[in-house]
Amino acid sequence: MKYIPYGRQDITQDDINIVLETLTSDWITQGPMIEKFEGKLTAYTGAKYASAMNSATSALHVACLALGVGKDDLVWTTPITFVASANCALYCGAEVDFVDIDTATFNMSVEKLAEKLQMAKEKKRLPKVVIPVHMTGQSCEMEKIHQLSQEYGFKIIEDASHAIGGKYKGAPVGNCKYSDITVFSFHPVKIVTTAEGGACLTNDDKLFQKIDLLRSHGVTRNKELMKNESHGPWYYEQVELGFNYRMTDIQASLGFSQMDRLDQYIERRHEVVDQYRELLKDKNVKLPFQLEDCYNSYHLFVIQVSADQRKKVFEQLREANIGVNVHYLPVHLQPYYENLGFKKGDFPVAEEYYEQIISIPMFPTITKEEVSYVCEKIGEFVH
Numbered sequence: 590m591k592y593i594p595y596g597r598q599d600i601t602q603d604d605i606n607i608v609l610e611t612l613t614s615d616w617i618t619q620g621p622m623i624e625k626f627e628g629k630l631t632a633y634t635g636a637k638y639a640s641a642m643n644s645a646t647s648a649l650h651v652a653c654l655a656l657g658v659g660k661d662d663l664v665w666t667t668p669i670t671f672v673a674s675a676n677c678a679l680y681c682g683a684e685v686d687f688v689d690i691d692t693a694t695f696n697m698s699v700e701k702l703a704e705k706l707q708m709a710k711e712k713k714r715l716p717k718v719v720i721p722v723h724m725t726g727q728s729c730e731m732e733k734i735h736q737l738s739q740e741y742g743f744k745i746i747e748d749a750s751h752a753i754g755g756k757y758k759g760a761p762v763g764n765c766k767y768s769d770i771t772v773f774s775f776h777p778v779k780i781v782t783t784a785e786g787g788a789c790l791t792n793d794d795k796l797f798q799k800i801d802l803l804r805s806h807g808v809t810r811n812k813e814l815m816k817n818e819s820h821g822p823w824y825y826e827q828v829e830l831g832f833n834y835r836m837t838d839i840q841a842s843l844g845f846s847q848m849d850r851l852d853q854y855i856e857r858r859h860e861v862v863d864q865y866r867e868l869l870k871d872k873n874v875k876l877p878f879q880l881e882d883c884y885n886s887y888h889l890f891v892i893q894v895s896a897d898q899r900k901k902v903f904e905q906l907r908e909a910n911i912g913v914n915v916h917y918l919p920v921h922l923q924p925y926y927e928n929l930g931f932k933k934g935d936f937p938v939a940e941e942y943y944e945q946i947i948s949i950p951m952f953p954t955i956t957k958e959e960v961s962y963v964c965e966k967i968g969e970f971v972h
């Protein structure tokens with residue numbers, strides 16, 4: 590069997606054609622494809638605004654800044670995520686803390702969040718922003734998190750890097766019904782790709798204006814945002830300290846084309862999940878729990894085995910040419926975060942989860958035969 594990666598992009602002839610068209614057009618960046626791609630994102634999710642950027646990491650950074658995160662502020666996220674969900678707060682000079690995960694969904698635990706908020710209130714050290722992450726593409730319980738945000742007065746950024754195409758209570762993830770800003774990633778292992786890329790979505794006019802400025806140097810040609818009278822048609826002003834976090838039109842045209850296949854991709858991912866669930870049901874592995882009111886986009890399919898055999902099984906699967914992975918080493922155990930004072934034992938559910946997990950191949954173009962082969966090998970190696 591040839592090597593089966595854990596995730597892989599799907600690039601069609603249509604994608605190639607539209608990228609070539611952009612490449613030979615007048616605009617390869619700052620042109621019309623950006624807005625067209627953003628239009629697809631708002632049409633799909635129902636959010637009022639989308640701002641495409643060069644990565645989800647940039648989008649998370651800008652999202653924090655737009656919500657006013659700065660020095661002495663506190664931002665909370667989950668330890669089971671990619672480091673970018675926490676790093677974005679550090680970029681702003683804020684302090685990061687984590688909320689341990691739920692034992693069923695492995696998303697941020699709402700009960701632990703409520704407890705931690707109660708304690709933080711007593712200590713007068715409440716978070717300014719909470720960043721729930723929709724692990725593998727299963728939405729967090731956003732309605733409950735939103736209720737807590739009303740009670741304790743924090744803002745919400747959904748890190749939906751895994752979750753474009755997913756639904757929560759029947760509505761698309763990214764509609765920002767229960768959050769201030771939602772962030773998507775378009776890295777090639779994610780569901781829709783622009784090679785590198787990300788986006789902020791929001792329903793708030795003021796937040797959008799701020800995000801839009803920060804993505805491009807804090808510079809504006811909008812008279813309403815300028816401090817001084819325009820000197821003439823050439824005139825622009827820098828009114829914020831922004832960045833160059835722009836997406837190119839080449840990338841946006843790839844994303845524009847990919848968005849047409851988003852629903853198809855998610856359906857295919859569900860077929861793969863059904864096959865995995867069927868072929869693995871009698872094996873000694875724990876399969877992901879699925880909440881009833883969430884439609885999972887299945888960026889990842891994570892199985893659990895007992896901690897004593899995880900490393901061995903992982904190595905054997907790699908030797909069998911199966912590109913398994915682990916998502917994730919808890920962020921608080923990364924050396925950089927340990928240097929900030931976090932240590933083993935701080936978030937025990939996340940740590941136990943980490944010891945047991947293996948992400949097995951999950952992408953829309955994986956074949957039935959490949960899925961069968963992966964399951965057969967899992968059966969062979971797991972006791």
Ligand SMILES: *Cc1c(COP(=O)(O)O)cnc(C)c1O
Pocket residue numbers: 643644645646647670671673674722748750751773774775776785786787
């Ligand atoms: C991939 C990912 C990111 C970062 O995305 P980039 O587009 O690579 O910057 C952030 N958060 C989560 C949960 C991710 O999976």
